[in-house]
Amino acid sequence: MSFLTWRAIQDRLSIDSKVASLGISIEPGCYCCEGDITGNTRENIDHLFAYGGLAKKIWSFFVGPLSINYRNISFKLILLNSWNLKTSNPIAAFVSKIIPPIICWEIWKSRCSSKHEAIKPTIYVTKSNILFSTLQITRNKFTKARIGNSWSSLCRAMENAVNQKSAISVRWIKPPSMMAKLNSDGSSKDGQCGGGGLIRDNQGNFIFAYSFNLGQGTSNMAEASALLYGLKWCANNGINLVWGETDSLLLVKCIKREWKPPWKIAKEIQQIQNLVEENGFNISHWFREANKPADKLASFSHSTNGIQVFNSFSVVPRSVRGLINLDKWNLPSFRIRPVKPSLLVYDPP
Structure with a gap:
């Protein structure tokens, strides 16, 4: 996941705009959005991971509750906003670091399934996969935290002020x-x-x-x-x-x-x-x-x-x-x- 995110930041993924820049003729189209996968716009990094229909819904659902700005900005700015989140809650700080690579991975999987297997992406499956991975990683780190099986329960854990104090006599x-x-x-x-x-x-x-x-x-x-x-x-x-x-x-x-x-x-x-x-x-x-x-x-x-x-x-x-x-x-x-x-x-x- 991290390697994929790094390649996306460096614009090293084999998306249509990258392939076309090599002089290879390719039909314009979008493989990451629900509905028709053809169109007049050739896919690029920002469309795939930031502006596209699937990406917008995913970022809105997962980083919107954390008050992270994702609207009408580039993919790199979304990552910076998430990774630089200021919070005193250690769970929120941790989730804001791990969730962008997970989202990128699931969007890329949906895109590849649509392009190579003709399986149209569904927002429900993508959300479920992201939530499962996020909960699993977070629970492994915060073994004594009370986190349910839903995104709303994780949001409640991230919203609470966790002020740990020590007292000695x-x-x-x-x-x-x-x-x-x-x-x-x-x-x-x-x-x-x-x-x-x-x-x-x-x-x-x-x-x-x-x-x-x-x-x-x-x-x-x-x-x-x-x-x-x-x-x-x-x-x-x-x-x-x-x-x-x-x-x-x-x-x-x-x-x-x-x-x-x-x-x-x-x-x-x-x-x-x-x-x-x-x-x-x-x-x-x-x-x-x-x-x-x-x-x-x-x-x-x-x-x-x-x-x-x-x-x-x-x-x-x-x-x-x-x-x-x-x-x-x-x-x-x-x-x-x-x-x-x-x-x-x-x-x-």
């Missing part, structure tokens, strides 16, 4: 005994950035928190500045066993010298690396869903000027205190992310 992990944990985060909004963070002991008890506005800047600058401020505070207050945690993977990779830092935060990265080496700090990455107190403190930075510090748990904003307690009680959060369309669709509605 994540939670804030308490540091080992005698160790403190620093969680920091950055925030950028309308070109303004700020950061925040907090330090807790191995029981999840509050030690210190901070939030500051940096003015104009990027989210990477906010992330780096927030972590740097927290590490400096720990070093200046004699807290040497520190586990620093951030939800910026870029920041962690740069600190560990696995990635080259962006030039705008190269200075902050160098200072963090010096603090880590001098004090033996440990820096790691974790999901933002387990970094909610720091994220909340970073968002507060947009409503403050300068640096705001919290030396007591009682003066910490109420919403942040609640999140700190949830972490202390080891309650999980859920990280929900869309899954890229795969070849398996589980029970589409």
Whole structure:
């Protein structure tokens, strides 16, 4: 099927117009349409696969429901419209790729039967063959999809929004005994950035928190500045066993010298690396869903000027205190992310 379609695109099929171009005398006529197979128009690729009576009915039935334009355009444009269909439904995306070669194959079979065996093409037989092949191939790919035996059932499966999502449980992990944990985060909004963070002991008890506005800047600058401020505070207050945690993977990779830092935060990265080496700090990455107190403190930075510090748990904003307690009680959060369309669709509605 694919090879036939490729030959049709390259105009390499032995249709009447191609044979006539070689200087061979041939009677004009059409072998792909229902009714009389003779006429004044010699068949060509566009007539056979796009403009002809049989082709129009086939494209209308199969690609019309997918909102693919097929009317009054060339065969190549029909293929491009079908293959470039934009859809979030993996079944629709797959069918739009496989159905043009199947249609071409069945139209060509009908044409050859009409020309060489004098069997007039019927729209019913051609549709049935296309539907059978399409359903068989689609079911082999989407083995867990609910697809009936009709084209309408396949259309319903293609119309439904198949939004696959994954959910995993994540939670804030308490540091080992005698160790403190620093969680920091950055925030950028309308070109303004700020950061925040907090330090807790191995029981999840509050030690210190901070939030500051940096003015104009990027989210990477906010992330780096927030972590740097927290590490400096720990070093200046004699807290040497520190586990620093951030939800910026870029920041962690740069600190560990696995990635080259962006030039705008190269200075902050160098200072963090010096603090880590001098004090033996440990820096790691974790999901933002387990970094909610720091994220909340970073968002507060947009409503403050300068640096705001919290030396007591009682003066910490109420919403942040609640999140700190949830972490202390080891309650999980859920990280929900869309899954890229795969070849398996589980029970589409």
